[in-house]
Amino acid sequence: MLAELIETIAKIMFIFGVNMGFFTPILGWVERKQSAVMQDRVGANRADIFGFRVIGLLHILADAIKVLTKEDFVPAGANKFFHTLAPFISLTPALVTFAVIPFGGQYEIFGHKVNLVIADLDIGILFIFAFASLATYGTVLAGWSSNNNWSFLGGMRASAQMLSYEVAMGLSIIGVIMVYSSLKLTEIGAMQAEFFRWGIFLQPVGFILFLTCAIAENKRAPFDIPEAESEIVAGYFTEYSSMKFVMFWMGEFLEIVTISGIITTLFFGAWHIPFVSNEMLLSIFGFAGPDGANILTMLINIATFFVKIIFFIWLQMTIRWTLPRFRYDQIMKLGWKILLPLALINIFITGLVLLVK
Amino acid sequence: MSYELNYTIGSIPLEKLKPKKVRKNIELTLWERLYIPEIVRGMIITTRHFVQNMAGFIFPPNGKKRRVFTVYYPEEKLTIPIAYRGRPVLVMREDGTERCVACGLCESICPAFAISIVGGERRRENEMERYPVTYTLDMSRCVYCGFCEEVCPKEAIAMSDEYEELAERDRNRMIYPKEKLLVSEKRLKNRIDYVRKIYSKNNYNAK
Amino acid sequence: MSDLKKTLPTEYMVLNMGPSHPVTHGTVKFLVTLDGETIVDFVVDIGYLHRGFEKMCENSTWEQVFPYTDRLNYVPPMINNVGYALAVEKLLGIDVPERNKYIRVIASELSRISDHLTNVAASGLELGAFTAFLYFVEARELVWDMLESLCGARLTSNYVRIGGLKNDLPEDFKDQTTAVFKRCRELWSDVDKLLTKNRIFIDRVRDVGIMPPDEAIAWGFTGPCLRASGVPYDVRKANPYLVYDRMDFEIPIGEKGDNFDRYLVRMEEIIQSMRIVEQALKEIPSGPINVDMPEYRWQSKDDIYNKIESLIFHFKTVTEGIKPPPGEVYFAVEGTNGELGFYLVSDGRGKPYKCRVRPPCFPLTAAMPRMIKGSLIADVVPTFDMINMIGGECDR
Numbered sequence: 001m002l003a004e005l006i007e008t009i010a011k012i013m014f015i016f017g018v019n020m021g022f023f024t025p026i027l028g029w030v031e032r033k034q035s036a037v038m039q040d041r042v043g044a045n046r047a048d049i050f051g052f053r054v055i056g057l058l059h060i061l062a063d064a065i066k067v068l069t070k071e072d073f074v075p076a077g078a079n080k081f082f083h084t085l086a087p088f089i090s091l092t093p094a095l096v097t098f099a100v101i102p103f104g105g106q107y108e109i110f111g112h113k114v115n116l117v118i119a120d121l122d123i124g125i126l127f128i129f130a131f132a133s134l135a136t137y138g139t140v141l142a143g144w145s146s147n148n149n150w151s152f153l154g155g156m157r158a159s160a161q162m163l164s165y166e167v168a169m170g171l172s173i174i175g176v177i178m179v180y181s182s183l184k185l186t187e188i189g190a191m192q193a194e195f196f197r198w199g200i201f202l203q204p205v206g207f208i209l210f211l212t213c214a215i216a217e218n219k220r221a222p223f224d225i226p227e228a229e230s231e232i233v234a235g236y237f238t239e240y241s242s243m244k245f246v247m248f249w250m251g252e253f254l255e256i257v258t259i260s261g262i263i264t265t266l267f268f269g270a271w272h273i274p275f276v277s278n279e280m281l282l283s284i285f286g287f288a289g290p291d292g293a294n295i296l297t298m299l300i301n302i303a304t305f306f307v308k309i310i311f312f313i314w315l316q317m318t319i320r321w322t323l324p325r326f327r328y329d330q331i332m333k334l335g336w337k338i339l340l341p342l343a344l345i346n347i348f349i350t351g352l353v354l355l356v357k
Numbered sequence: 358m359s360y361e362l363n364y365t366i367g368s369i370p371l372e373k374l375k376p377k378k379v380r381k382n383i384e385l386t387l388w389e390r391l392y393i394p395e396i397v398r399g400m401i402i403t404t405r406h407f408v409q410n411m412a413g414f415i416f417p418p419n420g421k422k423r424r425v426f427t428v429y430y431p432e433e434k435l436t437i438p439i440a441y442r443g444r445p446v447l448v449m450r451e452d453g454t455e456r457c458v459a460c461g462l463c464e465s466i467c468p469a470f471a472i473s474i475v476g477g478e479r480r481r482e483n484e485m486e487r488y489p490v491t492y493t494l495d496m497s498r499c500v501y502c503g504f505c506e507e508v509c510p511k512e513a514i515a516m517s518d519e520y521e522e523l524a525e526r527d528r529n530r531m532i533y534p535k536e537k538l539l540v541s542e543k544r545l546k547n548r549i550d551y552v553r554k555i556y557s558k559n560n561y562n563a564k
Numbered sequence: 565m566s567d568l569k570k571t572l573p574t575e576y577m578v579l580n581m582g583p584s585h586p587v588t589h590g591t592v593k594f595l596v597t598l599d600g601e602t603i604v605d606f607v608v609d610i611g612y613l614h615r616g617f618e619k620m621c622e623n624s625t626w627e628q629v630f631p632y633t634d635r636l637n638y639v640p641p642m643i644n645n646v647g648y649a650l651a652v653e654k655l656l657g658i659d660v661p662e663r664n665k666y667i668r669v670i671a672s673e674l675s676r677i678s679d680h681l682t683n684v685a686a687s688g689l690e691l692g693a694f695t696a697f698l699y700f701v702e703a704r705e706l707v708w709d710m711l712e713s714l715c716g717a718r719l720t721s722n723y724v725r726i727g728g729l730k731n732d733l734p735e736d737f738k739d740q741t742t743a744v745f746k747r748c749r750e751l752w753s754d755v756d757k758l759l760t761k762n763r764i765f766i767d768r769v770r771d772v773g774i775m776p777p778d779e780a781i782a783w784g785f786t787g788p789c790l791r792a793s794g795v796p797y798d799v800r801k802a803n804p805y806l807v808y809d810r811m812d813f814e815i816p817i818g819e820k821g822d823n824f825d826r827y828l829v830r831m832e833e834i835i836q837s838m839r840i841v842e843q844a845l846k847e848i849p850s851g852p853i854n855v856d857m858p859e860y861r862w863q864s865k866d867d868i869y870n871k872i873e874s875l876i877f878h879f880k881t882v883t884e885g886i887k888p889p890p891g892e893v894y895f896a897v898e899g900t901n902g903e904l905g906f907y908l909v910s911d912g913r914g915k916p917y918k919c920r921v922r923p924p925c926f927p928l929t930a931a932m933p934r935m936i937k938g939s940l941i942a943d944v945v946p947t948f949d950m951i952n953m954i955g956g957e958c959d960r
Contacts (some may be wrong), residue, residue, distance in 0.1 A: 034407070037407050038406055038695060039406070039695050039698035039699070040406060040427075040702050041425060041426075041427055149577060149579055150579075208393070221692050222692060224692065225942070230586045231944070231945055233585065318404060321403065321694060322396070322400050322403045322693075323396060324691040324692040324696075324762070325691060327767065327768055327943070328601055328940060330764075369802060374801050374802075375801075375815060376815050377814040377832070378816075378817060378818075379816045379818060379829055379832045380824070385770075388761070389763055395762045398761075402757055403695055406695075406754075438712055438713035438716070440712070440714065440731065460879070462882050462883070466625075466627070468624055500720060501720060502720065503716065503722060504627075507730070508878070510868045510879075553865055555731035555732065556865040556866075557865060557866055558866040560731075560854055561854045561855070561863075562852045562855050
């Protein structure tokens with residue numbers, strides 16, 4: 001009992017630490033630097049402590065200090081309660097969803113079974129979707145409560161876009177669920193031990209659909225019309241400042257990580273290394289004794305998982321800095337007229353194949 | 358809908374105008390209709406730039422510090438061409454007096470009315486000579502056009518290569534008195550030679 | 565839907581876009597009336613950058629106008645310089661040396677390249693393609709480096725003089741051009757690959773802001789926007805000045821007059837301008853660049869330093885200004901947005917009696933409501949970008 005409690009707390013601390021302590025701050029830096037190098041620039045590198053610049057990493061610190069000391073401004077006529085609530089609503093779901101994403105398999109260490117997922121729910125995928133749709137309220141409330149025309153337009157756009165893409169996103173996953181016949185993310189992950197059983201080979205269309213819808217859900221370019229700065233200034237967070245403003249950004253960055261985690265789990269073999277099974281790893285690490293081998297394998301698996309996540313973060317960043325943005329009606333058209341039918345066709349074909357088998 | 362090309366300009370024949378249709382197709386082709394291939398192509402280009410630039414950071418190409426175009430400004434500086442027009446300065450002779458004779462040509466040509474001169478006379482090497490008692494240049498008005506240098510008959514004012522530390526928080530400090538404008542001949546030699554070269558007789562049509 | 569409207573009271577939303585809004589990169593204000601996202605009414609409010617250019621000219625000598633013209637359309641200042649100089653030269657009835665003409669062509673075309681690069685890049689930026697923007701800004705930076713080595717400044721060139729030029733080409737200009745154009749072409753093809761066939765970009769600009777050729781002519785369009793409608797009108801061909809009649813270049817024309825055509829025309833014009841510069845550098849003769857007319861062009865330093873008559877005459881021309889014969893003249897050059905005309909009136913004194921500029925982007929801006937009404941608010945972005953309204957030129 002105590003061991004389980006310690007295990008759960010350790011896992012929560014790990015995920016929370018990795019997400020809030022590593023990914024959120026570092027993604028701000030990555031976004032700046034990656035876009036800069038892509039665009040033949042250098043990127044922010046001026047913040048220094050005693051002359052040490054550490055390739056711009058200190059900007060994270062500078063930003064944090066700046067953000068915490070800025071005035072927290074609430075415009076006149078704004079609904080103060082909802083104005084304050086909105087950033088929390090958009091930040092929390094991104095953080096919570098990670099609870100059901102497994103970042104490793106099951107290992108037996110010192111006679112104790114360790115399952116590397118915080119909450120091994122039977123309805124893992126449904127849980128993710130339930131919380132992802134909560135994030136919509138954050139943006140809509142932010143747009144509505146700011147008492148600003150631009151924010152209002154942004155909030156309206158955000159709600160329309162996110163509602164439409166939620167449908168296609170949900171349907172794009174159904175193919176995967178059908179193939180693996182499970183809603184449990186740990187099981188789906190475990191079933192991808194073999195390289196050619198990875199989701200990307202079984203559900204290539206589903207992957208593209210999911211990636212598209214996920215980026216749209218996250219409101220990043222090319223789907224960033226709710227915050228399109230050249231049209232509606234900054235959209236739903238025009239009237240936000242200081243820490244509340246940053247919470248939207250943190251929510252966005254965390255969602256990038258979460259999306260990468262889901263994609264990795266569903267389509268890219270979760271914690272498995274291609275062509276290297278866990279048994280092979282165990283036999284390689286045999287010199288460390290059974291427990292040591294298990295621990296080393298676990299660490300390797302966690303590392304693999306996060307390397308994959310980092311790759312997908314890089315992919316999303318590249319997409320964001322390469323493409324121009326859609327127009328409002330084109331996004332709707334893409335969502336309802338292209339992605340939704342494609343998802344349905346995908347389900348249909350998957351069903352046929354499964355039936356024939 | 359597309360429009361037929363039936364617009365000619367005056368009596369100029371179309372062959373001479375050489376119109377070139379740049380639009381390949383009015384409707385989207387199948388290739389363009391598919392989002393993915395062109396998106397992937399775009400990402401290949403940006404990734405290529407990314408990889409090249411990263412390599413340029415780690416292994417700088419010959420003679421350069423990095424592959425990207427950026428210059429880290431206060432530490433590194435661009436080499437500015439000789440033609441560059443920085444802040445105007447007065448040329449100072451070796452004995453510390455100015456070449457300027459307070460003729461007022463620069464004052465009258467200045468399109469921004471930035472220069473004001475009060476002339477006077479003094480004795481130098483047993484000769485009376487005119488000199489500017491005050492020579493004030495309002496740097497908050499100066500537009501760096503270089504007319505003062507071009508009209509000056511005594512090579513007494515020149516556009517230096519200085520472009521730094523010209524901003525001030527107080528406008529009054531941007532009004533430069535004579536003392537702040539004087540720069541020794543030696544430092545301005547290149548520029549004075551350049552000015553002499555570009556306005557030399559060779560560049561004028563012989564009668 | 566109509567029943568719904570009866571029971572649900574809806575109202576239009578009025579938005580003030582600008583004067584300080586990301587899309588209005590000049591200072592301009594739009595009063596937009598929206599029905600949902602659709603634009604019902606659109607009013608352009610210009611004049612935020614009015615500096616009294618024309619009145620200032622009346623109070624300065626003919627020569628002193630050059631720095632002011634730099635600030636009209638500030639991205640390609642050389643073209644303004646050249647246009648004004650040619651207008652005054654027409655008034656004076658003088659002809660400039662051959663080498664001068666070639667250098668003026670080179671300077672104008674380099675400026676045109678820099679302006680089109682800026683324009684295409686800025687439209688890309690505002691449509692979200694930040695990377696394309698920075699690739700073109702890099703190319704523009706290189707072109708501006710060339711202009712800097714030519715005239716000593718990036719934007720405020722003040723390079724052309726009446727009957728002459730400030731200075732000759734620098735010695736290594738040809739090699740510099742070769743190197744710069746090589747890199748520019750690379751970046752051009754990168755941006756071309758990023759945008760021209762990208763469905764997202766095409767969707768944003770295609771069939772938006774359509775202007776049929778008849779209406780375009782009626783509204784007074786010139787330049788790339790008119791050529792995008794399919795009318796091959798280019799002052800450089802229709803009324804050749806300098807040595808443009810000796811250059812081999814094509815006029816890119818569009819077919820439909822939408823923003824995609826305007827984008828393509830501008831992209832092609834960058835290439836054509838590079839061709840012109842290369843040809844001009846190949847054919848350029850050696851020789852003088854200034855006319856030897858002390859009454860119109862300030863004399864050489866050699867004369868001023870050595871001859872007392874020259875010095876006295878120099879004082880007279882500088883302080884009083886050159887004195888063109890009384891009369892009026894209109895001269896147009898091909899600016900980057902269209903026909904940039906200078907209408908000058910002289911009363912025989914040292915200052916212009918009137919110096920009127922025909923700004924090419926004024927008619928274009930005036931046609932904004934015609935092009936934008938009925939489309940979505942997001943369409944303001946590409947349309948206004950492709951109009952390329954420059955506050956300094958439009959408001960003067």
